[in-house]
Amino acid sequence: MIEKVIVAGFGGQGVMALGKLLAYGGMLDDRQVSWLPSYGPEMRGGTANCDVIVSDTLIGSPVLTDDATAVIVMNLPSMDKFESHLAPNGKLIINKSLIEKKATRDDIEAYYIDANEIAMEIGNAKAANMVMLGAFLELTKIVKPESIIKAFTKVFGEDKAKFIPLNELALQRGAEAVKEQMAVS
Amino acid sequence: MIEKVIVAGFGGQGVMALGKLLAYGGMLDDRQVSWLPSYGPEMRGGTANCDVIVSDTLIGSPVLTDDATAVIVMNLPSMDKFESHLAPNGKLIINKSLIEKKATRDDIEAYYIDANEIAMEIGNAKAANMVMLGAFLELTKIVKPESIIKAFTKVFGEDKAKFIPLNELALQRGAEAVKEQMAVS
């Protein structure tokens, strides 16, 4: 099993954190993992993305160019940039709240998640990234959601433990949202 | 014809100037020439020496190690250091005014010049280097004394022209001093 994921969005949308949680969770599930960030020249307000690999076997290059198995895009510029990085049959998970466009390739699977709306519903707009992660986990089963939750305090520190319930919920809601689409698609 | 000369003494004894005049004079005589200085760590009061080559053919390395055809020593430490640099049959020209020792090698020709005394006699202790140069020229005939005199203002500047007569005399006296020894030796 291997998942090579690109997570991309504006700075501030939590794409780096999403990637770190995924990688940490993967490690807790005893998988090989790598996480590789990439920033634009802006310190704030620019674009940010990271490459995450979770795999059963030794990881070669941590860089994803055109061999991503999944791409999670939080905003439009990211979608424009990274859709092409998907391998055939890869999964494109789109934050529908901010991206009106549809996937342009037809050799991939596209999923549309109202991440911001869902996050607002459960009480915190900042949890949109967790909603997207929930969707991704549901689709790939590469890491157990419990492991992500275990990773939470490791990545953000013990004092953030109070946010766990919210984030658990966000993962669930993301999973549910994508399940509906898996059914219809 | 080729002469490879090491000139050595205390800083201040004019060994560099001696070498430069020799090289410049050689050039005026249409020979190939090189002059290479070497200083100790002291700015003043230390030892100084230079290697001069005057030759009819292209000069290879300007460095003299153990192939000097002549060594002109102005003080004792220089003699101790450079006598061994002479090639067999080379000429060691010794400033007898400051060096009481005799040459230790017997495969070379040694000449003893009372350079400081002679210089004092003609009125300037600083001309001791020119006395030594006079002796060397007489021995080797590698450069015409007239060419040395022509070189004088080139090396020291036009404003030093007034010293030419003194220096001409010093060259002559050096030549005479060595001639006596050539006779006896």
Place this chain on the structure above:
Amino acid sequence: MAKGLVTFNEDICKGCELCVAVCPKKIIELDQSKINAKGFHPAHVVNMDECIACGNCAIMCPDSVITVEKL
């Protein structure tokens, strides 16, 4: 009091609120109803009539978003 006309090049506003903070008439706000291409709520004047064309907002705007005219 002079009257002012303040225009915003909304596309390049970064929503920093410096203009909001320095307006003596407190008539500038971020427009929560809009998001520009850079992902920010752009600033706008809510009550242009009160503008005194002091220029403070424009002087402080780091991104040269604002033009102020005296009418």
Place this chain on the structure above:
Amino acid sequence: MAKGLVTFNEDICKGCELCVAVCPKKIIELDQSKINAKGFHPAHVVNMDECIACGNCAIMCPDSVITVEKL
């Protein structure tokens, strides 16, 4: 006035004459009759009786040639 005894480590004197210049009694001179191994005329006191053991010469000597004793 105190009397002094000034000794010179002649071998390492550089003949700079700083001691000569600062001696209040003007009793130090370079010894033109000697040349040390370094090629200098070393300094010496010409009239030790006049020495007041002020230490100026020794203080100024850059090469620690001089020792001054008060008798």
Place this chain on the structure above:
Amino acid sequence: MSTIVYKKTKALNDTQFHYCPGCTHGIIHKLIGESLVELGVLGEAIGVASVGCSALCYKYFNCDVQQAAHGRAPAVATGIKRVRPENVVFTLQGDGDLASIGAAEIVHAAHRGEKITTIFVNNAIYGMTGGQMAPTTLIGQKATTAPEGRTEEHSGKPLKIAEMLATIDGAKYVERVSVHNPAAVRKAKKAIKRAFQCQLEGKGFAIVEVLSTCPTNWGMTPVNALGWVESDMIPYYPLGNLRDFEEAK
């Protein structure tokens, strides 16, 4: 009829700044541009970009610019000015650039009385690299390389560049200003103009230290950052003129 009270200066092109929202680097760019235009020397200007958040300023100014190595803008400007004394040469440098790695270069540009103008953006932090301590970071201020806040025992007190350079005779114009409110910005503009005037009159080296914000690395909103300049920076870094064309005391 309407008259323009404020409009973007033509010394800046239409490329959008990469600076963070509310970062006062942008205000300082505007002041430099406006000064050059008002003095009528934009066409003679050659800027020297340093390494820091303003490294990319060559993308924005409507004048020639050379991008310099970190800290070396005054040396680069010296090279330019000695070749082209008729041009107007300025450097735009951050506090990491000028006060830390480039301390020798700025001291010696001042020492030689180099006829250049330096705009020194003091935001008490390394902006571009993500918030490390600068020589100008205040006591108690946190930085990524001073996680518990700067202490005097470990790092000394913050360096006062304007005061230090004012002791050097060749620094003929030295002033510290701020851009934390419109009045301060207006004063800052005057100082920058006068610093260019110093160069135009051939007096010598001119520097304006501008207290500036870094909301991102200070961890504040842009508006709160302005407040911090007033409440914390200005008390330690007093505003005012230290040299106005006269000799050093």
Place this chain on the structure above:
Amino acid sequence: MSTIVYKKTKALNDTQFHYCPGCTHGIIHKLIGESLVELGVLGEAIGVASVGCSALCYKYFNCDVQQAAHGRAPAVATGIKRVRPENVVFTLQGDGDLASIGAAEIVHAAHRGEKITTIFVNNAIYGMTGGQMAPTTLIGQKATTAPEGRTEEHSGKPLKIAEMLATIDGAKYVERVSVHNPAAVRKAKKAIKRAFQCQLEGKGFAIVEVLSTCPTNWGMTPVNALGWVESDMIPYYPLGNLRDFEEAK
């Protein structure tokens, strides 16, 4: 019975100095050595030799010495002192070394309040390399790289290091002295001792600028060189204390 009025300090070994006749580098060596002995800290001392005529001073001192790259002695001393705060660390630097290439390092040792002592030998010239202009070369003074004499127009006025560093808070002791006559030498010794005292008390950075001669490159006799210090150097570089353990003004 006789008492010793003056005897060579035991802080110096018997290796003969390579300095030119009458060069006051030698006097300064003696003062450093005597101070260390009198304070009883020779055994704790670690010197840092710079690059200049005194580069070889490690051959002479009876204490540990590290030879530093040109201008970087304060950085090397910082490295030593941070590792061994209980030792007494000093740098011995020329004006080319400290005021020119090493300007950033000295400013920042002062800025951090590094607990080291710097003896700064200002002879207004590059001695070791043969008489090039230093930042401290006087106006009109000739140097091999200022063959017509230094001019203000081309190179600015000489840099006053003591005055400049005295503006930095971490520089807790700053004094300028001279060694052109016995009285001056005695004062210089006091200053050097107090500069070490500053370190021993953990106050911060201490520097003594010593006006020194370079008869060789000034083209003077050693005695005339002393006279030139008095007639030409001291008027531009006034002697005296600028900081005595208190805060910067």
Place this chain on the structure above:
Amino acid sequence: MAKVLMKGNEAVGAAAIKAGCRYFFGYPITPQNEVPEYMSKELPKVGGVFLQAESEVAAINMVYGAAGAGARVMTSSSSPGISLKQEGISYIAGAELPCVIVNMMRGGPGLGSIQAAQADYFQATRGGGNGDYRHIVYAPASIQETVDIMMEAFDIADIYRIPVMILGDGMIGQMMEAVEFKEYVPRELPEKDWATSGTKEMKSPRVVNSLYLEPELLQEHNVNLEKKHKIIEEKEVRYEATGIEDAEVVCVAYGTTARVAKNAIDDLAKEGIKVGLIRPITLWPFPHEAFDKINPQAKGLLTIEMSMGQMIDDVKIASNGRWPVAFEGKTGGLVPSSVDVVNAVKKMIGGAK
């Protein structure tokens, strides 16, 4: 110890502290900022000192001073900053002081970019500073390897009294991987009887120095250094070599590009093309011996670098005419893809199979 997920830069700091490094002098530069940041947080907790120097030049000279005083000390920077340290590194090598220097390389020349590159190979292996000197260069390819090497590097530096460089790149510095910290077991280390510490305990004065005004003495010093270098070349070479005895083509790559090469080699294996890999772990000393084991009938060697081709010089020297040497690379922050490598290999063996 359990595995943790760590950024390369932080892992560098953590490993150094575990190995007893207590002094860090550095200056900020992307993409290695997490090294000083980590050290500023963690060193004080173990009684060490983190100091942000005023520049890279000052930092390396502080390292010189601290190393000369007997400390375990390191610095870290990235390409332009490492350029500024060259004089200081030359001094440290000349004075035979032990220290560790990390270079997380980025694109160049000049200010270049902040993205990962491997374009400082020449500088690292040939010495960008003046004079005849060498320093050991390790090029880890994963965070785990970085950590393991860091923990050894200080011992190696002490044993040989030589600077040791860890040559990573922005990617190694910025990426996160799982890593396990083994217990640090020091080698047998020589006493630092050359370190300046004051003469109090009646020891005779010690001098840390690289100045030898007498040419004969400097030559002698250089010959001694060279002897040391030869021992290091014999004893400290490290590399990974796989499938080279029967390979059609052998890839030579270090660090990040070696990982890309591995992907490509796996892909090629699926197509039945046998490709070997030599991954130098020490860049100096370069693993010349590995090349003697290469299939003499191999069609060629393919050097893969994130540069315009620098290690290729060493590969050519090692090959010594035995095989053609080709190059595949990207630079400026770009990373060659496994497809690039696959294609390059196919080109060497004459089109697709």
Place this chain on the structure above:
Amino acid sequence: MAKVLMKGNEAVGAAAIKAGCRYFFGYPITPQNEVPEYMSKELPKVGGVFLQAESEVAAINMVYGAAGAGARVMTSSSSPGISLKQEGISYIAGAELPCVIVNMMRGGPGLGSIQAAQADYFQATRGGGNGDYRHIVYAPASIQETVDIMMEAFDIADIYRIPVMILGDGMIGQMMEAVEFKEYVPRELPEKDWATSGTKEMKSPRVVNSLYLEPELLQEHNVNLEKKHKIIEEKEVRYEATGIEDAEVVCVAYGTTARVAKNAIDDLAKEGIKVGLIRPITLWPFPHEAFDKINPQAKGLLTIEMSMGQMIDDVKIASNGRWPVAFEGKTGGLVPSSVDVVNAVKKMIGGAK
């Protein structure tokens, strides 16, 4: 013009001024001090500017500024000073600015000695700075050649927009030889339409820069630089080769050591031993082509350097396994004697004949 006897360092200055160089930024260091000293005296006379910078770092950045402003400009230093210039040189190469840099090498590493050496070969030819860049390196062997090359160097720098290094050594700098100044005839030079001069004449703003934050753009920039390097490798290689077609042994040496080699070759000829010489005049680009003309039956190549062996890497690459490569050298300020070379050659051909 008539011949004059001149020190190498002064000849450097005189030739530069003849070639139109009007700006010099430098910092004192032995054994090249006569270069700045000469310039300080002579440049003002021709309306130029000599400026003593506060450091080598400042000097090279002043050169960057002046070159960027369109000037003919140079700097000069010796080994440790050149180390300090590495970041700046990398910037100049990155921004594609023309300038001339003189290095009169001395013994190293570190402070080393003030005597002549050739131990900065790696630094000069591989770039001691960061990133993928190259600069042309000329290694003259006599004062006359130094002068001739100096006068061309500025044109070459302008044509390729690249720094040009003159790699001499303390001996070349300090010695005097007879020299004749030919009239400077400039090549056809491209307009400096990239130089910053103000936008007054309605030109659009110009930027001198080495920063390319987008990896794709930096890679493109690097590829363009590489194309330029290839052209230089094709067109600007210079060397002297004598007697190599039928040599038993070929010496490879540059600068001062080439002169020693010549003496030795003459001595060996007297003994009936045929020894050839390849004397690279450009060290980069290295004269690989010369090696193709060497007698295939030659017993070996002997590299002679005033170092512990640096150019030997290039000789090995050029030899590509065709001949054994041996080394003879001294370092630290010592110069190998012709006897040393004679013995080394004899050893290669198997004892005395």
